[in-house]
Amino acid sequence: MSGLVYRLKDIGYSYPYAPARFSLDLDSLEVPDGGILALVGPNGAGKTTLLMLLAFLLRPARGRLEFLGRDPWATDDAAVLARRDAVLLTHHPYLFKGTIGVNVAFGLKIRRLPEDEAGARVRDALALVELDGWEGKPVSGLSAGQAQRAAIARALALRPRVLLLDEPTANLDAALGLRMEAVLREAVHAWGTTVVFSTHNFSQASRLADSILYLSDGQRVEFSHENCYSGTASTDGRTSWIEPKPGVRIVFPGETRGHVTCVIDPAEIRLVAADGGGPVPSGPNVFRGRVSRMEAMDPDTALVRTSGDLVFRATLPLRALEAGGISLSREVLLTFEPGSVRVVGERPAEAREPS
Amino acid sequence: MSGLVYRLKDIGYSYPYAPARFSLDLDSLEVPDGGILALVGPNGAGKTTLLMLLAFLLRPARGRLEFLGRDPWATDDAAVLARRDAVLLTHHPYLFKGTIGVNVAFGLKIRRLPEDEAGARVRDALALVELDGWEGKPVSGLSAGQAQRAAIARALALRPRVLLLDEPTANLDAALGLRMEAVLREAVHAWGTTVVFSTHNFSQASRLADSILYLSDGQRVEFSHENCYSGTASTDGRTSWIEPKPGVRIVFPGETRGHVTCVIDPAEIRLVAADGGGPVPSGPNVFRGRVSRMEAMDPDTALVRTSGDLVFRATLPLRALEAGGISLSREVLLTFEPGSVRVVGERPAEAREPS
Amino acid sequence: EDTPPNMAPAGAGRTLMLATTTSVDATGLLDVLADAFKADSGITLKWIAVGTGAALKQARDGNADVVIVHARKLEEQFLRDGFGVNRRVIARNYFMIVGPPEDPAGVASCRSAAEALGRIRSSGASFVSRGDNSGTHTRELELWALAGGKPEAAYLETGQGMAETLRVAAERRAYTLTDTATFYGLRGLAGLKPVSENAPEFENIYAVIAVDPARVPTARYGEAMSFIAFLTSPRGQRLIGTFQGQAGRPLFEPLAAVAGVDLAK
Amino acid sequence: MIARELAFAVWVSLKTSGLAALIASAVAVPAALFLSGRDFRGKKIVLLVNQTWMAAPTVVIGLLFYSLLSRNGPLGGLGLLYTQTAMTVGQIFLILPLVVGFSYTALRQVDRRARQTALTLGASRRQAGWIVLREARFPLLVAVLAGFARAISEVGIAMMLGGNIRGATRNITTSIALETAKGEFRNGVVLGVLLLVITLGINILVQTGLRGRDGES
Amino acid sequence: MIARELAFAVWVSLKTSGLAALIASAVAVPAALFLSGRDFRGKKIVLLVNQTWMAAPTVVIGLLFYSLLSRNGPLGGLGLLYTQTAMTVGQIFLILPLVVGFSYTALRQVDRRARQTALTLGASRRQAGWIVLREARFPLLVAVLAGFARAISEVGIAMMLGGNIRGATRNITTSIALETAKGEFRNGVVLGVLLLVITLGINILVQTGLRGRDGES
Numbered sequence A, B: 001m002s003g004l005v006y007r008l009k010d011i012g013y014s015y016p017y018a019p020a021r022f023s024l025d026l027d028s029l030e031v032p033d034g035g036i037l038a039l040v041g042p043n044g045a046g047k048t049t050l051l052m053l054l055a056f057l058l059r060p061a062r063g064r065l066e067f068l069g070r071d072p073w074a075t076d077d078a079a080v081l082a083r084r085d086a087v088l089l090t091h092h093p094y095l096f097k098g099t100i101g102v103n104v105a106f107g108l109k110i111r112r113l114p115e116d117e118a119g120a121r122v123r124d125a126l127a128l129v130e131l132d133g134w135e136g137k138p139v140s141g142l143s144a145g146q147a148q149r150a151a152i153a154r155a156l157a158l159r160p161r162v163l164l165l166d167e168p169t170a171n172l173d174a175a176l177g178l179r180m181e182a183v184l185r186e187a188v189h190a191w192g193t194t195v196v197f198s199t200h201n202f203s204q205a206s207r208l209a210d211s212i213l214y215l216s217d218g219q220r221v222e223f224s225h226e227n228c229y230s231g232t233a234s235t236d237g238r239t240s241w242i243e244p245k246p247g248v249r250i251v252f253p254g255e256t257r258g259h260v261t262c263v264i265d266p267a268e269i270r271l272v273a274a275d276g277g278g279p280v281p282s283g284p285n286v287f288r289g290r291v292s293r294m295e296a297m298d299p300d301t302a303l304v305r306t307s308g309d310l311v312f313r314a315t316l317p318l319r320a321l322e323a324g325g326i327s328l329s330r331e332v333l334l335t336f337e338p339g340s341v342r343v344v345g346e347r348p349a350e351a352r353e354p355s
Numbered sequence C: 001e002d003t004p005p006n007m008a009p010a011g012a013g014r015t016l017m018l019a020t021t022t023s024v025d026a027t028g029l030l031d032v033l034a035d036a037f038k039a040d041s042g043i044t045l046k047w048i049a050v051g052t053g054a055a056l057k058q059a060r061d062g063n064a065d066v067v068i069v070h071a072r073k074l075e076e077q078f079l080r081d082g083f084g085v086n087r088r089v090i091a092r093n094y095f096m097i098v099g100p101p102e103d104p105a106g107v108a109s110c111r112s113a114a115e116a117l118g119r120i121r122s123s124g125a126s127f128v129s130r131g132d133n134s135g136t137h138t139r140e141l142e143l144w145a146l147a148g149g150k151p152e153a154a155y156l157e158t159g160q161g162m163a164e165t166l167r168v169a170a171e172r173r174a175y176t177l178t179d180t181a182t183f184y185g186l187r188g189l190a191g192l193k194p195v196s197e198n199a200p201e202f203e204n205i206y207a208v209i210a211v212d213p214a215r216v217p218t219a220r221y222g223e224a225m226s227f228i229a230f231l232t233s234p235r236g237q238r239l240i241g242t243f244q245g246q247a248g249r250p251l252f253e254p255l256a257a258v259a260g261v262d263l264a265k
Numbered sequence D, E: 001m002i003a004r005e006l007a008f009a010v011w012v013s014l015k016t017s018g019l020a021a022l023i024a025s026a027v028a029v030p031a032a033l034f035l036s037g038r039d040f041r042g043k044k045i046v047l048l049v050n051q052t053w054m055a056a057p058t059v060v061i062g063l064l065f066y067s068l069l070s071r072n073g074p075l076g077g078l079g080l081l082y083t084q085t086a087m088t089v090g091q092i093f094l095i096l097p098l099v100v101g102f103s104y105t106a107l108r109q110v111d112r113r114a115r116q117t118a119l120t121l122g123a124s125r126r127q128a129g130w131i132v133l134r135e136a137r138f139p140l141l142v143a144v145l146a147g148f149a150r151a152i153s154e155v156g157i158a159m160m161l162g163g164n165i166r167g168a169t170r171n172i173t174t175s176i177a178l179e180t181a182k183g184e185f186r187n188g189v190v191l192g193v194l195l196l197v198i199t200l201g202i203n204i205l206v207q208t209g210l211r212g213r214d215g216e217s
């Protein structure tokens, strides 16, 4: 199948009584059929809010939201029908009183599946989350991860057209977390499911998703929030800087004052081995660090995390690693152009809100 | 300071109405003053249960629990006093109705701190979780991460002797998760706090903790649950095997039947580059994979994750990486002795419970 | 309307709704009369027991076909307004003043009601009044007027029925005016004894009045008249006269059969 | 009081109050579900009116329906005054606010996520509503039983609208009132105890029937 | 009814029922807190008894205290019969199970984690209990107000234990009963409306006072 599952145009949403000024604003978002989209962003970015909109639990205040070519909000019934196709696994899911079996069968019963087919689906779904045989157990007294598994099974049992998942692996143990990733990929292949999930695990996002939507403060941003530093900017008129730690400066052009957040695209950071013998970079924005993690993002790209005064993440071609002698635990120098620093969230310091 | 904060001896606990047969049994556990202990284990292992025991919210059914040399269950008052010194941040914490400020000040009020000092502590704690200025905001409508931050601040504001944290960074964005790790280390240095936390993030555990307690099924185990594979064992009498995936066998000695879990210690896995030209390992238990992640665990040790038919984690000396030509994205062969496979959880298949 | 299977009388078609003053009901007299009336006429008597004032109000509202009351003034008003026809006196008993056994005001020696009340007032002893515009209350006020006015202090108004008022008087060691039927029908009034009775101004007359169908079209006049005829018949009068209730002594004196007592009385 | 009359009075009490509790709950529980599910302008006023209505004395409700049902009242033609139907109707209006208030509190106890979760799993609004009711079924049962208790124990409405007519509308409480008026306090107390025993029996039956094995309390 | 008498009746109603509601709540709310906080053997029976008690007719409670307080009863020496104190005592026993039941439902609404969280932050059992009450303060208020409404609207106890004595124990509901007995139905309705208006006023006062700015409902 091809085509679009969701088409969002100029969508806006804000909560009537919000603790913080927040509104979600998306110019456009298209989710292709059978794809996996990850939502990544800092706390309060609007990931959950967007998932609620995609699950038709919140109604956009403005803009156009199309689901499978139709307006899910045209009638009340339309929303119910749409929700049958797009199942949301909420963060910290709620389990109905009773047994795990009752919970997993819930959506199937609503869809009036024949009893025996429903039974088989329930068993299959429980097996996927390694809860086989737990059907008859009451939900009270489950551990955090067991509850999360039951809720995942409840969503998987429906084999829905679209699966929306809010931090699905946050409470799972590492082994099952990986297993779930495989299950999701499997669902895409076997049932043609489209998956949208939020995560704080950047590597999970890049491992699993076909595309990533970075959100920050309710806006789509083109950068990950990985290399984000906040501080009060000082300026000498031509350039400005923040000091995230005493003595450590991130410099950028222009005249800026007040509390700002600087973001550096991981692709804009150059890495050289500190003792590599090559030319030592000079100028502003040179940092010393040590490679603490390396990860293969796709066949050609590596994500490198360095620790030091500041933690940076940089992406670079796999080839460059070997060429530059970048390896685990190695001391490196990091550098980026002042011009590649994005300055966002320029706000007076007293009304500051967490980035 | 030195000495022990907790001393547990033959502790046992089980829930009166549990969905699964579960009991926590610990021969002995000693938590030294000023240390950081991580609890790691699969879902339902008993991490939360142990933290509740350490926070004196559950009372051990048997055994001896000493806190700062005293029995916290000697009297009702003793438990209250003990809880003032050992503050637990629960998983998915509850926020009292009202503002964030009211929440963060709660424990301080109970301890009758002077108003102005309490105010300063609240502001400090909120700054640590990057919620400065959010004091007056109502807790309703916080995002998952914002709520978690408020709860962390509420615990930090108390500067307790012991901080118990149940999956503290599960809902935090990556940046703040790292920041929290630093804050905890800071707490240990500045206030002499002892920290016990549970996590599913194996690297977080090894990064942060002085020691790790591996739990499984309520028991202390000596292995991490990283390389765990389950299946129904077949046997030819001399050796047995499971097939976690069709065609992929994990072989171990002895005659075993029924559903089992095999665990391989990451240190027991040898890695060689597939195209390294060296001798190709032969025999059972040879797997092909690709290095998907490398991480520096301590100055000398690397944790390598490989993907392939099965996902493995292996630890090896940093030197061995370079010597063996192991680098990111490289194809490798993994091998381990049948004798180093631990077989656990031998149970009849129908009563199987998730590992 | 539901009746339990075993209580449904054969051919229970015709019913009559009576609104009555409480004393006739609380003594149990109506239970006896209703059964006999049913046997005689086949008409089922239903009744609601409320105060005289409320009974007449019910009749005005069309919710009763016939009333049994004992307050001459209110009855006259009811007749004058055209709601009632065919008033017949059916029985009488007597009011009396009851009080603490030791009779602190020394009322027992008085010969008239007015004198007795005057003693009570001047002695400062407590008096409990019903204060509810009932027949008894109306009579009490008339008697006070004869005695020269109500006392200022030590005069309690309960605003309740006779039985409750008697209990208050017993608790408070006070005097009160009561009808004999209620007093003798009631148990557990050890704290009270009759101190003044048998004076002519104590007479208490019960009357039955049919609701005028000309004024209240829904009123079942035929059945009402049957009931009135029954009450004034020798059989009805005998039942009233011999009724003893819990007290073990006659409580009402049949009056309709007594010569010279009729509407004019 | 003879046994047959007593049995009849018990039957009248159970029937009128049982019906009143059922009908009132059929209105009150959905109303409470509606109120608990959303916040809207004027909701506070609705709750305030409900709370105030709880203070309506039985006599006042009795008077209200008396004037409606009385033969010369607007609904006099129905001939309902002094019938069990009138008692039931009056009791419905008496216990409605109690059942609404109690159910509202019971339903607020349900995690808001229950409704939402039902919706995310494809439930219609109605189905999601059922789920919320199911989650609160035990406290809702308590609310309904509280309404029943209020109805079966009240006397003012039974008296004014039923008339305490022997063999027709005399129930336990009006019998008690009559016995008390007669000074037969002992009979009154015995009847009162009987009423409580009957209510206890009904509570046990209904609660153990519905509670099932999850043993919630 | 003259204005002075009316004002006095209003005052009696407010005083006796207000006190009854306060005292009953002081017992009922802690009891409900205890019941909601833990599961113990026999808890179901306690709840069942409470639920049954709700069905106790006012006359029965009236009779009970009447026989205790009357001159030849065990507590006759106190001379409390036909006083406002007696009315208050009787009303306390009338509304106790209602307030317990309502509060229990209200307290079950509080997330169990609230208590636990308070404990983890160093609260004593008592302090943790306060927190649970604080979290449920609005529905608890509704419970207390429901008790007040029940007390101020009841007439049986006020009649039997107060005696409806003019200028001493006559309150609004006994006044209504008197007017109704007199056939002055209109006066009865007017008094009933007055009672409701007063209750409305009190509800508004109390609720807006306590609700504060978190606007919970």
Ligand SMILES: Nc1ncnc2c1ncn2[C@@H]1O[C@H](COP(=O)(O)OP(=O)(O)OP(=O)(O)O)[C@@H](O)[C@H]1O
Pocket (backbone or CB within 6 Å): A140, A141, A142, A143, A144, A145, A146, A171, A173, B015, B016, B017, B018, B019, B020, B021, B022, B041, B042, B043, B044, B045, B046, B047, B048, B049, B050
């Ligand atoms: N309140 C409870 N009542 C009954 N059983 C419980 C309760 N809490 C936990 N259990 C059971 O005890 C076992 C251990 O649970 P615990 O919450 O300690 O696990 P955990 O290690 O924290 O798991 P997770 O990683 O999923 O949070 C589980 O099998 C669980 O079902």
Ligand SMILES: Nc1ncnc2c1ncn2[C@@H]1O[C@H](COP(=O)(O)OP(=O)(O)OP(=O)(O)O)[C@@H](O)[C@H]1O
Pocket (backbone or CB within 6 Å): A015, A016, A017, A018, A019, A020, A021, A022, A041, A042, A043, A044, A045, A046, A047, A048, A049, A050, B140, B141, B142, B143, B144, B145, B146, B171, B173
């Ligand atoms: N029900 C609500 N009412 C009011 N404001 C809300 C509500 N839910 C969320 N918000 C606010 O909207 C913003 C976005 O919240 P959202 O839950 O979508 O963030 P998120 O990206 O999921 O964050 P997290 O990673 O912490 O879960 C936050 O500032 C939050 O305070």
Ligand SMILES: [Mg+2]
Pocket (backbone or CB within 6 Å): A047, A048, A049, A091, A166, B143, B144, B145
């Ligand atoms: Mg979220």
Ligand SMILES: [Mg+2]
Pocket (backbone or CB within 6 Å): A143, A144, A145, B047, B048, B049, B091, B166
């Ligand atoms: Mg846990």
